[in-house]
Amino acid sequence: MKFIIATIKPFKLEEVREALTEIGVRGMMVTEIKGFGSQSGHTEIYRGAEYAVNFVPKIKLEIVVSADMADQVIEAITKTARTGKIGDGKIFVLDAQQAIRVRTGETDGDAL
Amino acid sequence: MKLQKILLPAAALVALPVTGFAQDDAATVGADEFVWIMNSLLFLIGGFLVFFMAAGFAMLEGGLVRSKNVAMQMTKNVGLFSIAAIMYWLIGYNLMYPLGDWAIEGYFSGLFPSVGVLEAVGITLADADDAAYASTGSDYIFQLMFCAATASIVSGALAERIKLWPFLIFSAVLTGFIYPLTASWTWGGGWLSEAGFSDFAGSTIVHACGAAAALAGAIVLGPRIGKYKDGKVNPMPGSNLALATLGMFILWLGWFGFNGGSQLAMGTVGDIADVSRIFSNTNMAAASGAVTALILTQILYKKVDLTMVLNGALAGLVSITAEPLAPTLFGALWIGAIGSGIVVFTIPLLDKLKIDDVVGAIPVHGFAGIWGTIAVIFYGDASLGTQLLGIVAIVGSVFVLALIMWLILKAVVGIRVGEEEEINGLDMAELGMEAYPEFSKG
Numbered sequence: 001m002k003f004i005i006a007t008i009k010p011f012k013l014e015e016v017r018e019a020l021t022e023i024g025v026r027g028m029m030v031t032e033i034k035g036f037g038s039q040s041g042h043t044e045i046y047r048g049a050e051y052a053v054n055f056v057p058k059i060k061l062e063i064v065v066s067a068d069m070a071d072q073v074i075e076a077i078t079k080t081a082r083t084g085k086i087g088d089g090k091i092f093v094l095d096a097q098q099a100i101r102v103r104t105g106e107t108d109g110d111a112l
Numbered sequence: 113m114k115l116q117k118i119l120l121p122a123a124a125l126v127a128l129p130v131t132g133f134a135q136d137d138a139a140t141v142g143a144d145e146f147v148w149i150m151n152s153l154l155f156l157i158g159g160f161l162v163f164f165m166a167a168g169f170a171m172l173e174g175g176l177v178r179s180k181n182v183a184m185q186m187t188k189n190v191g192l193f194s195i196a197a198i199m200y201w202l203i204g205y206n207l208m209y210p211l212g213d214w215a216i217e218g219y220f221s222g223l224f225p226s227v228g229v230l231e232a233v234g235i236t237l238a239d240a241d242d243a244a245y246a247s248t249g250s251d252y253i254f255q256l257m258f259c260a261a262t263a264s265i266v267s268g269a270l271a272e273r274i275k276l277w278p279f280l281i282f283s284a285v286l287t288g289f290i291y292p293l294t295a296s297w298t299w300g301g302g303w304l305s306e307a308g309f310s311d312f313a314g315s316t317i318v319h320a321c322g323a324a325a326a327l328a329g330a331i332v333l334g335p336r337i338g339k340y341k342d343g344k345v346n347p348m349p350g351s352n353l354a355l356a357t358l359g360m361f362i363l364w365l366g367w368f369g370f371n372g373g374s375q376l377a378m379g380t381v382g383d384i385a386d387v388s389r390i391f392s393n394t395n396m397a398a399a400s401g402a403v404t405a406l407i408l409t410q411i412l413y414k415k416v417d418l419t420m421v422l423n424g425a426l427a428g429l430v431s432i433t434a435e436p437l438a439p440t441l442f443g444a445l446w447i448g449a450i451g452s453g454i455v456v457f458t459i460p461l462l463d464k465l466k467i468d469d470v471v472g473a474i475p476v477h478g479f480a481g482i483w484g485t486i487a488v489i490f491y492g493d494a495s496l497g498t499q500l501l502g503i504v505a506i507v508g509s510v511f512v513l514a515l516i517m518w519l520i521l522k523a524v525v526g527i528r529v530g531e532e533e534e535i536n537g538l539d540m541a542e543l544g545m546e547a548y549p550e551f552s553k554g
Contacts, residue, residue, distance in 0.1 A: 048413070
């Protein structure tokens with residue numbers, strides 16, 4: 001099993017969700033986050049004074065899928081979340097060791 | 113039938129003074145009475161419109177301070193208005209209108225004049241304090257609202273760091289002594305009116321007065337923690353721009369009473385026509401002020417700054433206040449536009465001087481007020497020299513008196529909350545309650 005963490009631009013969330021459910025992803029966790037990467041913030045002006053927005057709003061997706069599906073998920077996210085402009089986000093892939101469905105006690109593949 | 117019912121008494125009202133057939137004395141409205149009634153009505157309508165500006169100031173300031181200080185800002189606004197109402201009765205009204213009874217001729221009518229007294233219940237015109245003017249109650253309530261406006265200007269500039277009680281004490285002194293004193297020089301028939309100084313509804317007398325008191329306070333008080341750090345200005349965005357916009361619109365509405373009521377008469381065709389001109393010019397100046405700020409911030413900052421647009425509309429209003437009657441609509445347009453331009457450029461300038469004015473009260477009411485007072489020379493009947501004399505005399509005196517008052521308060525009770533209180537917000541530190549408790553972290 002793979003644990004996939006992806007950060008995307010907030011306005012791409014709906015599109016990414018549709019793409020993922022289409023390829024059979026049956027669950028995900030979504031969090032509104034702030035952070036910086038190579039985009040490293042930008043500046044705004046309030047009442048004539050420039051100020052830095054150091055942390056940019058992003059959406060964090062956390063998805064656990066079987067190992068053979070991981071590449072498909074990564075491809076779906078990169079394809080739908082990409083605008084080509086700086087700040088499109090990043091994807092991290094980890095190994096997931098266990099998964100348990102709370103209601104039934106099913107484990108791993110059956111729990112996803 | 114219904115229409116006739118309405119028309120008949122109206123026709124009688126018009127006909128009676130002309131024909132003079134007064135069958136029932138109690139129902140008679142002579143020409144003099146008609147004028148007196150209409151004048152009083154103008155003051156009453158103007159009075160409640162200007163009263164509503166207190167709500168406008170409260171919303172504007174509530175929207176432009178951070179959420180942790182909103183409840184405190186509301187407390188200051190309701191407190192200062194109510195204190196002004198009492199102080200103006202106690203001292204201010206008769207200090208401002210000595211009716212020729214001066215302690216120092218033209219300058220000072222006495223430290224403790226008598227309290228404001230209304231006419232008796234159910235008078236006839238013969239019993240009126242001033243049969244050629246309006247009822248004392250209507251004049252009193254109208255003038256009181258102007259007095260309260262000066263203190264409202266101060267509360268916005270000093271928001272988010274000043275202690276409640278010292279601020280209220282200052283408001284009492286401003287509305288009881290300082291404003292009535294400097295206003296008496298013109299509107300009380302003092303030396304500035306003798307000199308020919310012209311300030312129709314108070315660009316300088318009311319607005320720049322409030323701004324001068326605010327400037328003195330902002331200097332003594334110092335900027336908010338973190339506002340100016342390492343030579344940089346750190347913006348502290350307001351909590352609710354919808355409330356701030358509502359506040360601006362309420363002030364705009366109230367200004368019709370502020371300027372229109374300052375015609376001081378509505379009993380003749382000429383007077384009501386003049387009130388109508390004033391309404392139209394007032395509206396035009398506000399609109400051109402807003403549009404100017406829209407365009408200027410788009411050009412200067414590449415994005416429109418709503419808070420500046422709100423300030424721009426108000427700057428237009430302040431600018432036209434010194435002479436809202438004489439200009440053409442085009443005159444009102446360019447006078448308001450320049451006032452707004454001044455504000456857009458001086459808000460960052462004050463930041464460079466590290467004078468922290470939370471809502472832009474000093475540029476809007478002070479700099480635009482001074483501009484409006486100078487602009488009287490283009491359409492009104494005034495000389496540049498006299499206008500400058502009035503501006504320097506009033507702004508200078510208010511600034512010095514306010515500065516002394518702030519320094520005394522600072523030395524005796526302290527005017528600033530502690531660092532921890534300021535960072536946690538005045539709502540919890542001084543009131544123990546919050547404007548938006550649902551959104552707090554705890």
